[in-house]
Amino acid sequence: MIIEPKRKRKNSSPLGKLEGASGGIYIHIPFCKQACHYCDFHFSTSLKKKDELINALTKELELRKDEFKSTNVETIYFGGGTPSLLTNEELQFLIDTVYNNYQVSENPEITVEANPDDLSVDRIIKLSKSRINRLSIGIQSFFEADLKLMNRAHNATEAKACLEEATKHFSNISLDLIYGIPGASNAQWIQNIDMALSFGVPHISSYALTVEPKTALASFIKKGVIEDVNDEQAHEQFHLLKEKLEASGFIHYELSNFGKEGFFSKNNSAYWQGKSYIGIGPSAHSFNGKQRGWNVRNNSKYIKALAVNELPIEIETLTQTDQYNEYIMTGLRTIWGVSIQKVENDFGLNYKDYLIEQAEVFINQQLLYIEDKHIRVTKKGQFLCDGIASELFKIN
Known part of the structure; x- marks a missing residue:
């Protein structure tokens, strides 16, 4: 694995060009x-x-357009942070910058992550009249106790009100839910799922509450203020979620994502299928199949660099083994699985033989299965798939 050092670049693209393909643009709003x-x-x-940051985002979009010189932009995704803290005009300004510098497909998926407290009736109506055609709403829970434990900015009433209004104006809506919350019973989790389903949204993303180092949650658990997460309960709630959503017509197309037919996230699907994307903004990551880049994780440094036409990015050139491991990790999380033929075609017979040999133990444990020359996780193995994937990795 080769890590390229930071270096100043003026009016040049850090990642190699991708010719004749489709890709996406991710814009990180760090507020x-x-x-x-x-x-x-x-x-x-x-x-x-905020104003300086928006100008810097615009400049980075302009400086990096050659990376997608012959590439069709199929998705534009505003993540964060909280993109809904930007005004409609600021979001439109950034979208216009993409259109002015890139080839954009006729009907791109343009997603904005939003929090319920930012989605007033007037705001939703105005957003629906813009180029934005998909909302990803950070509900997390419909229970006040959960929201307070997580220190969310919205309350349960706002969560329900924004969905009630948003579904009148947007057909493509995703909402986020978190399971495995300390103190939240399985019965309460089922109520959360039922409430989400009652709004008729076509996509739900759901994640287990994870205790990340150096977060307030980690500190509270260490001090005994909040009880620790229960992995067994999280496992149970994952399967309750899967059972309820699949019974309601959702397809479990990726470990954390469920969508109705025709409503899979195009942005996320492109990531899992190894398509190229450009990450704009502080801490944003980029990928072109052979290289990965990441921007500096500091707003001030990011703004200062772009003010003098420099790209504050580091680049990692992926070895063949890195690319194989990347494919295993992303592919195994999806309904498409890992193509044995693709492994042989892209990486060679040795990699294919290694994959089948490593997978055998998990097949015997009924955690993996082979069908149509694809390796996929079983229902039993889904919650464990990241750990299984790591066991299939090849080490140089």
Whole structure:
């Protein structure tokens, strides 16, 4: 694995060009009203540098357009942080910058992550009249106790009200739910799922509450203020979620994602299928199949670099083994699985033989199975698939 050092670049693209393909653009908005106790993403609770940051995002988009010179942009995704803290005009300004510098497909998926407290009736209506055609709403839970434990900025009433209004104006909505919350029973989790389903949204993303180092949640658990997460209960709630959503017509197309037919996230699916994407903004990551890049995780340093036309990015060139491991990790999480033929075609016979040999023990344990020359996880193995994938990795 080769790590390229930071170096100044003026008016040049750091990653190699991708010719004649499709890709996506991810724009990281590093601002939040307050810090959720479980979050370790990059953000600031101060909006003082918002205007400077938007100008820097625009500059990075312009400087990196050659990376997608012959590439069709199929998805534009605003993540964070909390992108809904930007005004409609600011979001539109960034979207216009993409259109002015890139080839954009006729009907791109344009997603904005939003928190319920930012989605007033007027805001939703105005968003629906823009180019934005998909909302990803951070509900997390419909219970006040859960929201307070996580230090969310919204309350349960706002969560329900925003979904009631958003579903009137957007057909493509995803909502986030978190399971494995300390103190939240299985019965309460089922109520959360039922409430989400009652709004008729076509996509749900759901994640186990994870205790990340150096977060407030980790500190509270260490001090005994909050009880530790229960992995066994999280496992149970994952299977309750899967059972309920599949019974309601959702397809479990990726470990944490469930969608109705025609409503899979195009942005996320492209990531899992190894398509290229450009990450814009502080801490954003990029990928072109052979290289991975990541921007500096500091708003001030990011803004200063772009002010003098420099790209504050580090690049990692992936070895063949890195690319194989990447494919195993992403492929195993999805309904598409890992193609044995693709492994042989892209990496060679030795990699294919290694994969089948390593997979055999998990096949015997009924955690993996082979069908149509694809390796997939069983229902029993789904919750464990990241750990299984790591056992299939090849070490140089």
